[in-house]
Amino acid sequence: DGGITQSPKYLFRKEGQNVTLSCEQNLNHDAMYWYRQDPGQGLRLIYYSQIVNDFQKGDIAEGYSVSREKKESFPLTVTSAQKNPTAFYLCASSNQGGGTEAFFGQGTRLTVV
C-alpha cells in the first residue's frame, strides 16, 4: 500500500509538550518530505531530505525539527515553539527527488488539547 507508513494516525498533545511523528518507507527512496495540510492552504513544506544525514528547511520550518539517521526513516518533532500545531501532517518519499513521483503516507492528525 505505497510502502510509506506514518504513525500514529491520531495524536493528541498537551500544550507545551514536544511530540514526534513517525514516517517509515520501504521503497528505497532517497528523498523524504514532511508537509502540513490545513483547510484552504494546500500542502505546505516543512522539511525535506535528499540523503541520509542531510535535510533542508521548507517554507514553514519554525517550531519543527527532523532527523535522517536512516534512509528509511524521517521522523518529525513538533516542538512547543510551534504556535499552532493542530493540523494534518503528511510524509512523502520519492526515488530521485523533485523529478519523480512522490508517494504519500496516510497522514497523522495532530490535535493540541
Add this chain to the structure above:
Amino acid sequence: GENVEQHPSTLSVQEGDSAVIKCTYSDSASNYFPWYKQELGKRPQLIIDIRSNVGEKKDQRIAVTLNKTAKHFSLHITETQPEDSAVYFCAASFSSNDYKLSFGAGTTVTVRA
C-alpha cells in the same frame, strides 16, 4: 524559492462537462510539474505529470498543458464523473540538484450528478 499559485479554489461542474484548473509558478528553473488527487480521507496520489520539454500530455480523460514562457500549467478533465470529485493539487520542482517539491493550495472539485 518556488511559489505555486492555483486557481480556482473550488469548482463545481455538471456531470459530463469539463473541468479546468490552472497553476502558475515563479521559478523559471522548475522543470517537473505533477498533479495529485486527494479523495476525502485519503492520501494524495499522482494522476499525471509533465516535464518542461513537453507541451501537453494526455491520459484518457485527463490532460495537462504547460506554457513555459508564461510559467503556467493547467489540468483538464473531460467528461467528468462523480468519482472525479476530490481535491486536486498542482506542484512544481527543479529536479537537477534540489529535491524541493512545492504545492499549490488545492482545488476542491465537485461533480454534480
